[in-house]
Amino acid sequence: MDLGAITKYSALHAKPSGLILQYGTAGFRTKAEHLDHVMFRMGLLAVLRSKQTKSTIGVMVTASHNPEEDNGVKLVDPLGEMLAPSWEEHATCLANAEEQDMQRVLIDISEKEAVNLQQDAFVVIGRDTRPSSEKLSQSVIDGVTVLGGQFHDYGLLTTPQLHYMVYCRNTGGRYGKATIEGYYQKLSKAFVELTKQASCSGDEYRSLKVDCANGIGALKLREMEHYFSQGLSVQLFNDGSKGKLNHLCGADFVKSHQKPPQGMEIKSNERCCSFDGDADRIVYYYHDADGHFHLIDGDKIATLISSFLKELLVEIGESLNIGVVQTAYANGSSTRYLEEVMKVPVYCTKTGVKHLHHKAQEFDIGVYFEANGHGTALFSTAVEMKIKQSAEQLEDKKRKAAKMLENIIDLFNQAAGDAISDMLVIEAILALKGLTVQQWDGLYTDLPNRQLKVQVADRRVISTTNAERQAVTPPGLQEAINDLVKKYKLSRAFVRPSGTEDVVRVYAEADSQESADHLAHEVSLAVFQLAGGIGERPQPGF
Numbered sequence: 001m002d003l004g005a006i007t008k009y010s011a012l013h014a015k016p017s018g019l020i021l022q023y024g025t026a027g028f029r030t031k032a033e034h035l036d037h038v039m040f041r042m043g044l045l046a047v048l049r050s051k052q053t054k055s056t057i058g059v060m061v062t063a064s065h066n067p068e069e070d071n072g073v074k075l076v077d078p079l080g081e082m083l084a085p086s087w088e089e090h091a092t093c094l095a096n097a098e099e100q101d102m103q104r105v106l107i108d109i110s111e112k113e114a115v116n117l118q119q120d121a122f123v124v125i126g127r128d129t130r131p132s133s134e135k136l137s138q139s140v141i142d143g144v145t146v147l148g149g150q151f152h153d154y155g156l157l158t159t160p161q162l163h164y165m166v167y168c169r170n171t172g173g174r175y176g177k178a179t180i181e182g183y184y185q186k187l188s189k190a191f192v193e194l195t196k197q198a199s200c201s202g203d204e205y206r207s208l209k210v211d212c213a214n215g216i217g218a219l220k221l222r223e224m225e226h227y228f229s230q231g232l233s234v235q236l237f238n239d240g241s242k243g244k245l246n247h248l249c250g251a252d253f254v255k256s257h258q259k260p261p262q263g264m265e266i267k268s269n270e271r272c273c274s275f276d277g278d279a280d281r282i283v284y285y286y287h288d289a290d291g292h293f294h295l296i297d298g299d300k301i302a303t304l305i306s307s308f309l310k311e312l313l314v315e316i317g318e319s320l321n322i323g324v325v326q327t328a329y330a331n332g333s334s335t336r337y338l339e340e341v342m343k344v345p346v347y348c349t350k351t352g353v354k355h356l357h358h359k360a361q362e363f364d365i366g367v368y369f370e371a372n373g374h375g376t377a378l379f380s381t382a383v384e385m386k387i388k389q390s391a392e393q394l395e396d397k398k399r400k401a402a403k404m405l406e407n408i409i410d411l412f413n414q415a416a417g418d419a420i421s422d423m424l425v426i427e428a429i430l431a432l433k434g435l436t437v438q439q440w441d442g443l444y445t446d447l448p449n450r451q452l453k454v455q456v457a458d459r460r461v462i463s464t465t466n467a468e469r470q471a472v473t474p475p476g477l478q479e480a481i482n483d484l485v486k487k488y489k490l491s492r493a494f495v496r497p498s499g500t501e502d503v504v505r506v507y508a509e510a511d512s513q514e515s516a517d518h519l520a521h522e523v524s525l526a527v528f529q530l531a532g533g534i535g536e537r538p539q540p541g542f
């Protein structure tokens with residue numbers, strides 16, 4: 001380590017003294033103007049992680065669905081996964097070290113993790129379309145370079161595309177080519193082959209409206225469009241040509257406000273979807289003939305996908321274990337439908353993609369989705385081999401199913417939830433099954449639900465267990481929630497400290513919207529009273 005050079009360059013990316021940031025659920029996130037030093041230091045850290053794992057590490061500059069003025073950064077581990085937890089702690093220490101302590105922290109991390117400093121390092125970098133992203137990614141590069149790391153800057157990419165690049169590079173090209181072309185070709189080939197097998201009578205022209213949140217998804221979808229246009233025609237809205245990133249549009253807006261994005265005209269029964277700002281989430285929706293808005297969230301996406309995969313497995317005659325992974329936010333109706341009608345086992349983990357991803361890896365086929373639209377399906381290597389063999393050997397009908405499955409495996413991004421890849425999978429399944437958006441929506445009816453936020457002095461006073469479905473502290477809070485839940489039918493409620501905002505989140509569902517709203521309000525009051533609420537008491541009404 002050339003400590004002199006590190007000190008010199010670090011001074012050019014000086015940390016505002018006193019600023020403390022946390023490597024949260026999805027990396028560091030805050031106002032862009034506070035992030036320069038964090039970017040530089042994450043460049044340094046990525047080099048250490050690369051040396052330690054002897055693999056390529058990714059750095060993504062994005063703040064996903066957060067406002068345009070924010071930014072963020074996260075590191076991507078060798079197989080495209082989120083950074084290992086012990087390194088999240090190192091990231092926090094390094095980001096918060098005052099200038100004079102930086103060197104010591106770097107050396108500490110290297111020693112603790114037995115990093116061989118002589119080892120080569122390679123880092124790949126991607127960024128979203130925020131005005132601040134280009135300069136911030138340059139700061140990452142400065143950090144990489146000063147520690148002697150090699151790098152490739154992919155420039156503008158969706159978050160899942162960067163995960164894909166990292167995965168490709170660390171698997172010797174077996175997964176795919178680590179170029180944007182490679183990504184487009186791999187997914188489009190699988191999609192076009194799949195949809196060719198769709199024998200929809202009348203061969204209705206497949207078209208889809210896509211709200212791109214004024215983000216990177218628009219650019220990438222536009223580049224990719226002509227690769228798959230045989231199977232699907234997409235019409236892009238909120239493509240960044242005028243509106244602001246994530247403002248009144250995008251998957252997070254649509255899901256949390258349960259209404260369509262601005263800037264998109266929707267005729268009745270047209271299939272529409274929204275990406276978030278870095279294109280790793282997707283939700284679908286439509287207006288019915290009476291003009292009512294219907295949201296099809298991550299739970300219904302998981303249901304469509306896992307049902308289809310199960311059907312294919314039955315057809316091929318393979319009894320592979322398939323599991324669906326959700327979080328506490330999954331609508332109770334979806335869990336019931338999957339378990340009772342589809343007979344698919346369902347598991348619940350804590351919020352945050354890394355927890356779901358990890359759990360899904362335990363199955364031959366693991367489908368995971370957060371209700372907010374972040375998810376994918378993972379296939380074990382053994383399954384992939386088995387299916388490829390079946391596609392060669394089985395007789396006609398079974399072979400067809402095995403071929404479909406083979407293409408679906410190629411179409412899912414195995415490295416991360418990916419709005420583009422999920423969109424193509426969903427469109428293929430709808431075409432193959434001849435399902436309309438209303439028929440898909442009609443699989444089950446969501447229980448009415450409500451989410452609220454409560455301000456407290458210190459949200460860490462709330463700790464939870466059982467995949468965040470029960471509060472352990474403060475004392476009395478879970479008992480209070482239990483008593484409130486008992487007052488309503490088909491009801492459920494939980495609270496958890498947010499991992500991305502300084503608030504406590506409240507979720508409630510019940511047999512009617514009125515009941516869900518009341519329950520959510522009453523639980524908010526319990527949180528306010530028992531967990532140190534600040535500011536105004538939560539008011540009823542929304």
Ligand code: 16G
Binds near residue numbers: 352354372374500505
């Ligand atoms: C982050 C997570 C997302 C989770 C959300 C919860 C990733 C890539 N993203 O955006 O999965 O749903 O945080 O936010 O892990 P909350 O803790 O504020 O509710």
Ligand code: MG
Binds near residue numbers: 065278279280281
């Ligand atoms: Mg995102």
